[in-house]
Each structure stands twice: as C-alpha cells, then as structure tokens.
Amino acid sequence: MMNSGFDRRDFLKVLGWGGAAVALSGCGNGSVEDGKETVVSYVETNDYMIPSISVYFNSTCAQCDAGCSITGRLREGRVLKLEGNPDSTINRGKTCGLGQAGVQHHYNPDRVREPLLRTGSSGEAITWEKAYALIAEKTKGVSGEEIAFLSGGVSGHLKVLLGNYLDSFGCKNHFAYEAIAPAVLRAANKKSYGVEMPRFNIGKAKVVLSFGADFLGSWVSPVHFSQQYAQFRKGVDGQRGVLIQVESKMTLTGANADRWLVVRPGTEGILALGLINALGAHGVALSGDVAAAVKGYDKARVSKDTGVSAEQIDKIVALLKARTPSLVLAGSAAEGYAHGSQNAAAINLLNQVLGNVGKTVEVAEVVPFPQMAPTTGNTAALRKLNDGLAAGKYKVLFSYAANPVFTAPGAMKFKDNMAKAGFKVVFAHYLDETALQADLVLPLDSALEDWNTQVPEYLATCAQINIQQPLMEKLHANTRGMGDILLALLKQRRAEEYKGFEDYYAYLRGAMLKNKAALGGGKLDDDTFWNETLSKGIVKLEGRVGGLSGRASAAGLTLPAPAAVDAQYPLQLIPSVNASLRDGRHTNQPWLQESPDPLTTIVWDSWVEIHPRKAAELGIVEGDIVEVSGKNGSIKAQAYLFPGIHPDAVSIPLGRGHEAMGRYAKGYGVNPFQILDPVFDKETGELALHETRVKISKAGSRVIVVKDEGVVGGMQMGKKIAVRVSSDKVKLSEEV
Template sequence: MIDSDSVKNLAGHPFDRRDFLKVLGWGGAAAALSGCGNTSIEDGKETVVSYVEAKDYVIPGVAVYFNSTCAQCDAGCSITGKIREGRVLKLEGNPESPINKGKLCGLGQAAVQHHYNPDRVREPLLRKGDKGEAISWEKAYALINEKLAGVKGEEIALLSGDVSGHQKVLLGNYMDSLGSKNHFVYEAVSPAVVRAANLKFYGVEMPRYRIDKAKVVLSFGADFLGTWVSPVHFAQQYAAFRKGVDGQRGVLIQAESKMTLTGANADRWLAVRPGTEGILALGIINALGVSTGDVAELVKDYDKARVSRDTGVEPSNIDKIAALLKLRSPSLVLAGGAAEGYVHGMQNAAAINLLNQVLGNVGKTIEAPVSVPFPQMAPSKGRTAALKDLNDGLAAGKYKVLFNVATNPVFTAPASYKFRDNMAKAGFKVAFAHYLDETALQADLVLPLDSEMEDWGTHVPEYLADTVQINIQQPLMERLHANTRGMGDILLALVKQRRAEEYKAFDDYYGYLRSAVLQNKAALGGAGSDDDTFWNDTLSNGIVKLSGASGALSLKVDVSGLKLPAPKEIDEQYPMNLIPAVTSNLRDGRHTNQPWIQESPDPLTTIVWDSWVEMHPKMALQLGIVEGDIVKVTSKTGSVSAQVYLFPGIYPDAVSIPIGRGHDAMGRYAKGYGVNPFEIMDAVFESATGELAMHETRVNITKTGQRVIVVKDEGPAGGRQMGRKIAARVSTDQVDLSKEV
C-alpha cells in the first residue's frame, strides 16, 4: 500500500492530502486502462508436469476424498480430506462419525497449515554446540541405542501427550523393553480435576453428558462450545438443546469469572468471584430446599446473603436459578476448567456434581460411558501433575535419557518449574518434533515427525459419543519432505533394537497396524469378510464402530470431606486474580504457528495476532487505564507486558490473558507474537489431585506509559460499540428470568 509518506519521499517534494488523492485518481485510471481486454495469457512460461503413470481414479482438476482423523486436539473428530493432484487441499468432518457428524471446527480446518507449514523440521538434527547438524536416520537410531547402553530403566523417562490406539501399545512395549515405567502423559489443558470429581460422584471419570436432553444447562465455567472436552460434539447437542425438548427451548446459564464463548451464548451470564463456584453451587442447593440428611446439613450455612456476599452473585439471581431448576427437569450442571483451577478445585467440582445429584440428573442427562473392549488401546489421559512429577525427577537428576513425544513443556510449564534448566540435567534428550519449538531447541537429538496427514495410526477418543469407535488415521498424501518419519515407524524401529525377534515380521508401522487390525477382525466386526476387503473397508470408512457395554453410574451421595474454603482475602500487594484463558483458537499454544489460527479473530475480543490483558471497564477506570494501554502484569513469579482490552464480561477483580501466544521459537508465525501467561503463573497445586491450579495466581497491574491501537475486528478503539455485544441494557436485577423463558 502506498501511503502519503512514502510518496513524499519518492518525489522529494512536500505533498499534501489533496495532491495525494489526485495521484491515486490518476494511478487508478491507469490501472483500469491496463486491465481492460489487453491482458495476455502467458505462453510458455510455466511448466505443466504430467503424471508418468496415473492411477485410474486420478483426473487432474477433480478431487478425490479420503477419510482420516483430526489430530489438532484430542476430541477425535473424523475428517474427510479433499485431495487434488495428490495434494490435500481441504478438510471437512466425516458424517459417519457420531462424535462430529460431518462437522469440523476452525482449529481442525487449520490442520492443513500444520501439514504445509514451512517451519517443519525436515532432517534428523544432532546438537553441535548451538547448531543442529543434519544426520541420517540410521545414525540417529544407532545413537539412541548407544546412549541407552548401560542406562538403567528407571533412569529413562518419556513424556507424551494423550496417546491411545496401537501407538500406545507400541509405546508401552518400547518402554517395557527398556525396563522403564516412567511414561509421563501430560496435557497442559486437561479436565483432570473434573475427572477425579466425576470418579468420586458418578463412579466414572468421564460420563456422557446429554446437553440435548436437558431443559436447563447450568455450566460453571465449562466452555463446552469452545474448548471443553469435545466441543464439536457438544455444539451439536447444544443445537438440539436450543431447539428444545417438548417444545421448550433449553435455557443456558453460565457462571464463571471470565466470559467464555459458551458464556457469550448463555441466556444468563453470572460473574462469579474467582474460586467461589462451589459456594454458589451449595447456595443453589440450599435455595432449592429439597435436600435432606447429610446434604441439608452441609448446605445449611449457605444462605443467600452469605453466598451472595462470597460469590458476588445477586441473591435474586440465586432464587431465579433455583426456581428455574425446580420448574424444569431434567437439567444438567457442568463443572469446567474455570471451577477446577484452584487449590480447592476438586471441592468446587464436587459441590457442582452434588448439585446434579440433588437435582436427580444422574442417569438422565448424565449417562454411563461405553467401555472400550480393548483396554490396552483406551486413551492414556494427560494431566498437568505428570509434568510436575517429571520436573521433580529431572531436578533431582534422576533421569539420564529423556524422550519427548511432540509436547512442549518448556513453553507450557510455569516459569517457577525452571523446566528448561532441569531438562538440561538429563544427559541425553531426544525430541520427536514437528517444529523446532521451545522444547525441541533444548534437545540433543531432534527427530522430525510426519504430519498427521502423512502418517498411519489408530486413535480411541476419551469422550465417546454413541458407540465405541476406533478412528483410523491414514496418509492423505505422500510425504512433503523425504526425511520425516511417522511416530509409529520410529517406535517400531526403536523397539526392534530391543526385541528384534518379536517384531521382525513387520517392515513398517503400516504392516504392523494392518496385521494388528486383521488379527482382531472378528472382534472389530469383520467376521466373514476376507482380509483385503475388511482392511480396505476400514480405511475407506475411517472409523471402526463397535458396540461397547455401558456400565452403571453410581448414585451414592457421599458428601464426606466436602469442605469449601471461604473466599481469599484481598492481597494488598497482588490484588487481582489472573485467569489464564483457554481460547478455542489457540488452546495450549501448540498450533499458534498456523497463520489461520493467528489471524482468525478471538470469538469474544476479535483481537488477532497478539495477546491482550482483559480487564473490566470499572477496574480500568479506577486504575486510570484505557484500551490499548500497555500494562505490566506482575505476579510473585514474574511479569509480562501486554495491551489492555476492556471487556465487561469479566469479574472486576480479575484480569485475563489468553494462553497460547508468546512463543520464543516455533517458527515465523508463532515467534514473537504476544506474551505467555505461563511465565507469570505461580506453582500452586490442587490439593486432592496435585494438578496445577492455573487460576490461583495473584497479580498487580502497573501502567508502562505506552499505548497502542488494539488490532481488532470491531468498532474504533473505545468507541460506542463497546459493551453492546452483551445484552446488558437492563441491569440484572430488573430482568425477570421466568418471563424471558
């Protein structure tokens, strides 16, 4: 774009706006002239390469479609890839999958940019000082074997994200062959506390939630439309819920400290003082007035006045919610990420689950999950406590060899872990990586992985919709780079170093997968068909659906040990709560280097390519801050600086910074954009599960004196659009919820 400054410099004359417009006019006319009818086609400039031998189904210009599985998050949506001239162009959902039923979220759509990303690692790299030297795969494997010689099993550790299917089996066998039990399954954002609370109250870690059957959904910070567990699946349930059961449109109430995408869709959004979600749940049980025995005893002190004082929710709203829940049954109460991120997160989640019990929702809108018939393939679920354990081990110098399977703990560990330094204490660090991210940069050996569109695999999602499904992952196109390898192939090569005899029949992971699937042909529903037919059908479907038995949910109400702490006193030095927001685009930041992710506006703030500090306008007024001010957010652990975005959808005493940006590696699209809230996160842990309590960090805000214009997709900064997106024209105590219904 030509701006007036550059034209001024170009001409060497002073130039005012009128003249600038004249130039634009003339230039435009010239461009219009040149565009009319005279453009010529380019003869003989480009090369058109034909096939040497073409497959029958290949017609240039006509796409073919293959089914596979999305690997952008762990929800396990099935995808259909559009492939033209041997290149994958577009992904959509596979309609046959009960999880996503033909739909795919924005994150899934962006997966092609993971595949074609120019910053992918292309050669095995061995550390030589600060540089990586490209070596051959044979040399890399030999080096691993050499480094493992004489190292005891307990001195070897392996860190991975969620893993399931045959890769989990192979990974387990490899660790077994090394005599190591140190497989750490780590996800930076995982519902681990909710799983534990579910286990306590329902007898299962992850029941099936039936939003579609509920008439009221009360969600405590569960962003089920954006980031929680299986958002594409829940979004479809939500559509059915909104259409209504028996002609009654479902009512969604969201109680949380910072508005999520789901909160923005709610009929009623309640700003809750951070950490008091459980108190609100008990207050609602009290207001319902239907409980007896232990439960009544537990909630008797949680009267409206006290609950309102503790949580910041108006007493009339508590009444309205209780009335609505009584009026409409079944309902569904969800405990999400915002409720579990505290020291008493488990207690919060337990109190919320108790509300479900009291309302009699268990068995109606909370159903028993189907169990996976092959337990060895069932997913290993990631927890943040696993990283803590690994970090402690590394700090104590327990591990000599560390394998890291495509996770990025240097980026997602709180700064106080000092993970980077502790990682250096392991003598030999191998990173299986797609990119040179923060963690891969610390490794001694980086082994480049195939993208999910070049690799084979099977996946069993944690959250299963209707039936058990084993998702097939198959290459949608040939390798882009000759020297990347699939994780399965690497594991097979490594396990062959130990157990050559056992695995000699398999040339590659494809062979292993095929024979493993065909071995269980009958159990997988292929009895009677021949091997090739069954295998080809399986690949073509992209999913193996199995009927799995549903267990029963426990209906036992046990409130022993349920004790909620009073809200924390305001800390003079660090008066604000930091809420590290998980956004539907960025999640834990592993996809930040996909430009579509960076450029698609955040659903609530519409900010692109940068981080922000979300702050309530009232609080900003008190501190004398306006939108675009660069502020320094300081915690006990450290500080980061970012632009302020004023947003009424947040509890006034809280500020929020999204997770996922602030990379200092990971390629051109991620490095240097925004800030990383993990850098200022205090290492505080949930008391019952040992999970990282991500919402416990207290911060203070200081102005730096700098100001920027916030790049966003809405009205001018500080303009009249502010606040209009949320229906806040009538103050909450004036709204009669029953009339709205």
C-alpha cells in the same frame, strides 16, 4: 501548486489515454505464458486420480484430542481442504476452526525436515541410521528408572507400541502431560459417578447450569457439544433450553448464555452448595449428609462470598425446580484452584441432588480394548517428571507431542531441570521451545501424512476407533511417522518379536485384521475389511457399558472461605483458553492467529482483559501497555477493557508468546504460563491454573489494539441492535 491552466480534468484525460495505451499493447496474446510453467504428470496413478477432479479420503483430526473424523479433499495429489466426516457420531460432518487449520500444520514452512543432532548451540543434520544408532548407544545399559518418556495424551496402537518400548527397559516412567486438561474433573467424576468421563447429554437437558465449562469453545469435545447445544436450544417438548453460565471471565459459552453470572474467582463450589441449600429450602429432598454439609451455606453468606445476589440464587433455584432434567457442568474455571477438586465435587453433588445422574449425566460406552484406551494427560505428571529431572534421576528423556518448556509455569524451572537429563530426544514437527533444548530432534510426519489409530476420551453415542491415514504423499523425504519410529526403536530391543513388521502400516494392518471379528468384520475377507475400514475412517463398535455409581457424597466436602484480598497482589489472573489457540501448540498456523478472538476480536497479539470499572480506577484505557506482575515474574501486554470479567480479576489468553516455533508464532504476544504461581490442587496435584495473583500498572506507552471490532463496535454502531440487560433485570416469568 502548479498553476498553468492544466486542471484536474485534463490530468485525468491524460491518465486515461495512458491506460488505453497499456491496454492496446496488451492486446494479442501477451498474457498467454507459453513454456514457462511446468506441468508435472504422474509416473503411475490410479484411474480415479484425474487432474482437476477432487478425490476424498477419510481420516481423523489431530488438532486436539476430541477425535473428530475428517474428510480431506485432494486435487492433483495434494490435500486442499478438510471437512468433517458425516459418519462420525462425535462431529457429524462438522469441524471447528482449529480443525480447518489442520492443512496449515501439514504445509507449514517451518517443519523440521531432517534429524538434528546438537553440536554446541546449533543442530547438525544427520541420517536416520545415525539417529537410531545414537539412541541405541545412549540407552545401552541404562536401567528403566533412568529413562523418562514425556508425551501428550496417547491412545490406540501408538500407545501399545510406546508401552512395549518402555516395557523393554522395565521403564514405568511414562508421563502423559496436557497443559490444559480437565484432569481435576476426571478425578471428581470418578468419585461422584464412578467413571472419569460420563456422557453429558446437553441435548436432553432443559436447563444447563455451567460453572465455567466453555463447551462451545474449547472444553472436552466442542464440536460435539455445539451440536448438542443446537438440539438443546430447539428444546425438548417445545421448551427451549435455558443456559446459565457462572464464571469469572466470560467465555464463548458465557456469551451465548441466557443468563451470565459473574462470580468471585474460586467461589464456584460455594455457590453450588448454596444452591443445594436453597433447593432444600424449596422442598427438594436432601439426604442427611448432604443437608448437613450445606447447612452453613445460607443465601446471605453465599451471596456475600460469591458476589451473586440472593435474588439471583432464588431465580436459578426456581428455574432448576421448574424444569427437569437439568444438567450442571463443572468446567476449567471451577477446577483451576487449590480447592478445585472440592469445587468440582460440590458441583457434581448439585447434579445428584437435582436427579440428573442417569438422565443427562449418562454412562459412556467403553472401547472393548483396554490396551488401546486413551492415556489422558494431566499436569500432575509434569510435576512428577520435573521433580525427577531436578533430582537428576534421568539419563535419557524422550518427549513427544508436548511442549513443557513453553507450557510449564516459569517457577517450575522446567528448562533448567530438563538440561540435567543426560540425553534428550524430542520428536517434533517444529522446532518449538522444548525441541530447542534437545540433544536429538527427530522430525515427524504431519498428521496428514501419518498412520494411526485413536480412541477418543469422550465418546458420543457409540464406542469407536478412529483411523488416521495419510491423505497425501509425504512433503519432506526425511520425516518419519511416530509409529514407524517406535517400531524401529522396538526392533533395537525386541528384534525377534517385531521382525515381521516392515513398517507401522504393516503392524497396524496386522493388528486390526487379527481382531477383525471383534471389530465387526467377521464375515469379510481381510482385504475387503481393511479397505472398508480405511474408506470409512471409523470403526464403530459394540461398546462395553459399565454403570454410573451415582454416589456423589458430601463426605469430606470442605470448601475454604474466599481468599482474603492480598494487598500486594490484589487481582486474580485468569489465563483464558481461546478456542483456536488452546495451549499454544498450533500458534504457528496463521489462520488461527488471524481469526479474531470471538469475544474481543483481537488478532495476532495478546491482551489483558480488565473490567472497565477497575480500569477507570487505575486510569487505564484501551491500548495502554500494562505490566502484569505476580510473585513469579511479569509480562507486558496491551489492555482491553471488557465488561465480561470480574472487577477483581484480569485475564490473558494462553497460547501466544512463543520464543520459537517458526515465523508465525515467534514473537507474537506474551505467554502467561510463564508467570503462573506453582499452586496445585490439594487432592489431585494438578496445577491450579487460576490461582495466580497479580497487580497491574501502566507501563507508559499506548498502542492501537488491532481488532475486527470498530471503535464503535462495542456500541453496535450506536444502534442498540442487541441490548445488554443486567442479569438482575431479567424477569424469570417471561423466560420460562
């Protein structure tokens, strides 16, 4: 320590003078920067394009398949912000966080900008002419059976073009793959109600009993359901709706529930049948076959199997009886087992017993153009493709809007099998794991630069076709729209038929104008109709209404007893779906990486959720790096103690753990897809996401978990602001 009589106060004075000196010399015009920046003017422009004044264009969000309509705000020709389009009956002017991040998909610095041809281990930039010529050469003389086209869910005119391209080869191998899709539910709904996706009217229900359906976070159409949920909470006839969530790992919806019930993983169907049985015992009329099917599911057995107490079952039954209509939802947590179809069927049966079919489970309208109806993705398609690839059946493989190298379970060895295809073309926005395996990578326009039409799978109150249109000029000169690429490829095959269409825009406009009358523009001239369509961004239609069959039957309903505890792998792995990251296709959007997980508040990393009791048993504390290992590999991540999970389960969020896909995705977190056991639903062949069994062990080191929640956050600063009440203590009489 300096001891010269020069104390702290003097030192501060000196500092102050120094500051004043800087400020003085900063006087004058030192900060006006003349002649340094460039002001770029337009070459030609519309009158409404005025610098610093925003203009708005309507389009459709492409971040997930829900089909929300968006309005983009532009200034100086650049899109700055996306908001919901109020005209859409799906999202009514709102968007979710995922949708908001859409601009980061567009401006992402890691987009592919040139067609890339593999030369050895690297890619060489080539021209589009060369790329098209190469595809023509590689597909020449190849039969339809030797071509496979993998895609995500597709709909609208893109689906028509894709279908026509494959038709030109006589190819039937279109595999629509979505890593996390309610495919088991679709099949179960088809059986129970006669349609794959009925309309779930949450707003009309007085009780919602959801079996792991995270409808506020990531299930089917979360923005739409969130608004329905608000209506449900306001209540019908002044009765605030009651939400009961049954699941093994708390989701965002579970966190919002009035009553959250933890259930032993996989026993959701048993609980549903137990509830039917109990309803029967309380005087609800059951048909003969239903009564017979649920006969064995008495309270004692159900309670033992599921871990839900008999008292709880009584409370739920009383609530369901007292308040009608109710609504029962089967979510991804119930679907993800080898008996997922049976679970979903049991849950749908409960809906029917409660008389909800036709009241809160309604028939959805259908867009009257079947050729544009969505081809929804599932995992059974991937399995079929994978088998074909393993057998070396395909000479040419196309892949669009799917990243199976990242999302397929490691045990399927998709990457190795993909290498067996002769020539692999990947249409990509980024060099993701699948694009890196390609022979030819074709760069796509972003969703804010491309033309398209979309028919959402889940339609809200009317049938509609969504228009996707460019919000701004292309950022990169050498990217192309998927529609333009398909059109160019079709011209190679059927030049005569498609020569009239200069580009996909011309095709789209032509196709829409041809059906002008059916699209509600019969009285308008072509230009007016087209301009109105583009400015609205939505075409609302008189939908074709089918009927619900309402014939959920108990026939063939057999639920297995809960699986015995595996001594070697005692825990169930629940790969959880985060509302922002979903299956990992948008992990490279930093807003999504940095927005905290709603339940754990963790950012930029993966974690393993463990019940505090289990953690204490294993001597694990928060931040311990734990190894989660199963039959098909192991991953290491930080532990997070979370009371909202079944003690015999651990959960790791999906979406992170990329080995490619750019600076914001690569190297953050771990990928639980890689260690999933390849178990499939017995009826539909869908991958059973929740059927993986694991063990966990401490891997030695410990880290500080990076999260928004403070060290005392879980305790609400010690002030008990919202007190947690265990569900046994909830008094039904006070609730209803």
